[in-house]
Amino acid sequence: MEIRKIVLIHPGREGRIWGRAAGAPYTLMRLASLVPDDIPVEIWDENLGPLDGKLRQLGPHDLVGITSKTLAIESAERFARIAHEAGVRTVVVGGAHATLMPEDVARWADVVVTGEAYYTWPQIIQDFIDDNLKPHYHDSEWADLAGVAPITDRVIKMMDENRRYWTPMMEITRGCPRNCSFCTAIRVSGQRMRLRPVDEVVDEIQRRRIKRFFLTDDNFGLAFRTDPEYIEALFKALEPLPLNDWTCQAEMLVSTHPDLLALARRAHLDKLFIGFESVNPANRRELGGKSKGLTAQYKEAIKSIQAHGIGVVGLFVFGFDHDTPQTLVDTWDFVRESELDSVSMTILTPYPGTPFRAQLIAENRLMDKQWRYYDTAHVTYYPKRMTVEELEKTYDWFCRKAYSPWSIAQRGWRTLRRHPASRMPRKFFGSFSTDYGYRRTFAWRHVDGNRLLSAWGTTG
Numbered sequence: 373m374e375i376r377k378i379v380l381i382h383p384g385r386e387g388r389i390w391g392r393a394a395g396a397p398y399t400l401m402r403l404a405s406l407v408p409d410d411i412p413v414e415i416w417d418e419n420l421g422p423l424d425g426k427l428r429q430l431g432p433h434d435l436v437g438i439t440s441k442t443l444a445i446e447s448a449e450r451f452a453r454i455a456h457e458a459g460v461r462t463v464v465v466g467g468a469h470a471t472l473m474p475e476d477v478a479r480w481a482d483v484v485v486t487g488e489a490y491y492t493w494p495q496i497i498q499d500f501i502d503d504n505l506k507p508h509y510h511d512s513e514w515a516d517l518a519g520v521a522p523i524t525d526r527v528i529k530m531m532d533e534n535r536r537y538w539t540p541m542m543e544i545t546r547g548c549p550r551n552c553s554f555c556t557a558i559r560v561s562g563q564r565m566r567l568r569p570v571d572e573v574v575d576e577i578q579r580r581r582i583k584r585f586f587l588t589d590d591n592f593g594l595a596f597r598t599d600p601e602y603i604e605a606l607f608k609a610l611e612p613l614p615l616n617d618w619t620c621q622a623e624m625l626v627s628t629h630p631d632l633l634a635l636a637r638r639a640h641l642d643k644l645f646i647g648f649e650s651v652n653p654a655n656r657r658e659l660g661g662k663s664k665g666l667t668a669q670y671k672e673a674i675k676s677i678q679a680h681g682i683g684v685v686g687l688f689v690f691g692f693d694h695d696t697p698q699t700l701v702d703t704w705d706f707v708r709e710s711e712l713d714s715v716s717m718t719i720l721t722p723y724p725g726t727p728f729r730a731q732l733i734a735e736n737r738l739m740d741k742q743w744r745y746y747d748t749a750h751v752t753y754y755p756k757r758m759t760v761e762e763l764e765k766t767y768d769w770f771c772r773k774a775y776s777p778w779s780i781a782q783r784g785w786r787t788l789r790r791h792p793a794s795r796m797p798r799k800f801f802g803s804f805s806t807d808y809g810y811r812r813t814f815a816w817r818h819v820d821g822n823r824l825l826s827a828w829g830t831t832g
């Protein structure tokens with residue numbers, strides 16, 4: 373079949389904040405780069421504006437691809453329906469939710485892609501042209517990250533990231549050998565940690581002309597232990613680049629590698645998002661061995677990392693089977709004493725494919741909720757040691773304290789003071805924006821249709 377163009381869609385609900393969307397759809401940028409040069413390709417990001425009108429302009433010679441997390445899968449379904457009504461014959465759906473629950477997506481998608489799609493996506497394009505599409509494609513092996521889907525200059529130009537987005541995304545490692553009971557990472561990205569060649573990372577940063585980025589890596593910090601020589605080479609290669617700063621997810625073992633932390637700071641690493649997850653030691657079995665609920669250890673780790681001039685964002689999850697409302701009271705005490713730069717509190721969410729979800733199903737504790745409530749700000753299961761109302765009330769109580777303007781200002785000011793006066797103007801925005809983003813996530817508990825209200829009663 374003749375192909376007119378390929379449209380890759382990213383459903384989003386956050387929209388723009390002060391004119392820009394948070395981060396560009398990185399996976400789609402990589403997949404768009406695999407499209408042969410002679411086929412027009414476009415990336416449509418719902419966060420930049422509504423897509424319904426554009427979808428109605430499409431027709432049978434257009435190939436539509438949608439990537440979606442669980443949270444956005446109902447939007448993806450709606451986009452597929454509009455595209456079909458417009459005459460599109462092929463809507464391909466991939467991403468985390470399709471990989472974790474292909475049977476759910478197969479109900480309405482023409483083609484379902486499970487896995488990373490780096491091998492199957494070029495095949496799907498060819499099969500569309502040959503009129504030979506199959507209903508299901510599966511990447512049976514984890515791609516070697518060397519040379520896989522480098523972002524092309526065509527895509528860089530098309531995305532215009534530096535003008536339309538606040539924080540470009542970037543990938544350096546993928547996968548996580550841990551197996552936290554609630555996490556989808558090993559099922560979506562694999563249990564072996566894979567590494568991108570350092571020269572490819574540097575080349576991509578230079579060609580995209582990005583000055584800051586957030587790593588999409590599941591657990592970049594674990595490579596401090598598993599691949600220290602790689603990390604050292606990477607940091608040395610990033611040091612001379614004209615970067616303002618970058619941030620990534622890690623676990624607290626990074627604090628036991630002072631040499632690498634010193635190199636990281638010189639390589640412009642600004643903040644580590646550390647998954648402490650819980651201050652309740654009884655939850656340790658759920659945390660895959662990376663943290664044990666011991667707050668004295670957490671405080672030591674935070675201090676050691678901050679001593680290198682690197683900020684720490686504490687990531688916490690509430691609602692494990694050993695949690696009670698007291699767990700959040702203890703967490704709030706810890707947050708106040710710990711000098712964290714920012715704090716993220718989320719409600720445990722039973723994503724498809726996780727051991728936690730399997731346990732809930734076996735115990736008949738899963739609620740029948742739409743996927744749009746899988747946003748870590750809503751309760752989607754029956755907790756063990758508290759009622760749903762108690763969980764919700766305590767979560768609201770914590771978030772109102774943690775994300776009050778006063779708390780955000782206090783933590784932001786503490787972060788700002790760690791920088792020399794000459795860097796303060798440049799660091800001002802970043803010192804407050806992380807907590808502000810989490811305040812917006814909390815605000816999604818209080819929505820009116822598609823309108824975001826803040827938990828404080830004004831638009832967020």
Ligand code: SF4
Pocket residue numbers: 548549550551552555556557558590591623647659660662
């Ligand atoms: S350490 Fe992090 S990325 Fe790895 S399984 Fe646990 S939560 Fe997921």
